[in-house]
Amino acid sequence: MGRKLTYERDDESTGERLDRHWNELLQELRLVQTGTQILFAFLLGIAFxxxxxxxxxxxHAVYAGTLIAAALAVALFLAPVAFHRFLYQKGMRxxxxxxxxxxxxxxxVFLVAAICGGVLIALDVVLPRPAxxxxxxxxLLWFTTFWLAIPAYIRSRSDSSPAGREPERYDREAE
Structure with a gap:
């Protein structure tokens, strides 16, 4: 349980590492972009x-804030495409x-706000407002725990591992 896994590979050049990190980010973004865009489309329909x-x-105020949060999330999740277009082949990976x-x-952050807003709009119909x-x-606490607190805790435990101990390497080909 106390083992530190690292995703850095000794045989990687800086360019290869950046390419790998870029590809990992793209995979993560593909996952959240779709869900965020579906949520945004659903929210757009509510007003009608x-x-x-x-x-x-x-x-109406919760709806407006939720819609704006979803739009901002969509913009931030799609922004890497624009950045890539502008920085492509400029040596700025x-x-x-x-x-x-x-x-x-x-x-x-904006996605969590939009999800919580959407849940509040729905629950406000079926529960008393305070409930x-x-x-x-x-x-919100659930998201904060799993998206922030637990990863931060695991990272801090990993960062404070005994110095000089050789970290275990992650081998993709062993999967």
Whole structure:
């Protein structure tokens, strides 16, 4: 359990490492882009439902914030495509990987906000408002735990492993 796994390979050049990191980021983005775009499309449709027009100001405000959060998430998850187009063959892969990582992290923040907003809109219909808000607070804590707290904890344990101990290498071909 206390073993440190690293994804760095001794036989990789800097360019190969950057290419691998770029490809890993693209795979992650493909996953979140689709779900975020579906959520955004669903949210766009809500405003055109007859029942939505009779909702109170709280629901409309939550909806507006949720729609904006989803739009910002979509923009951040798609931004690496634009960056790649502008930086392609400019020898800036290191910047591209760093910027894309930051864009993906920002997109995830807005995605969580959009998911929580969407859940709040739905739960507000079937539960008393305080119960809906409490449930969404639980959802937010759930995301924070699994997307932030646990990875940060594991990373801090890995960073504080005894110095001088040779880390175990991750071998893709052994999979």
């Amino acid at each position: 439902q007859t029942q939505f027009h009779t909702a109170d100001g709280f629901t 290191d910047s591209l990987v760093t910027i894309t990582d930051r864009l993906a992290r920002g997109g995830m 809906a808000i409490a449930a969404v607070t639980g959802v």
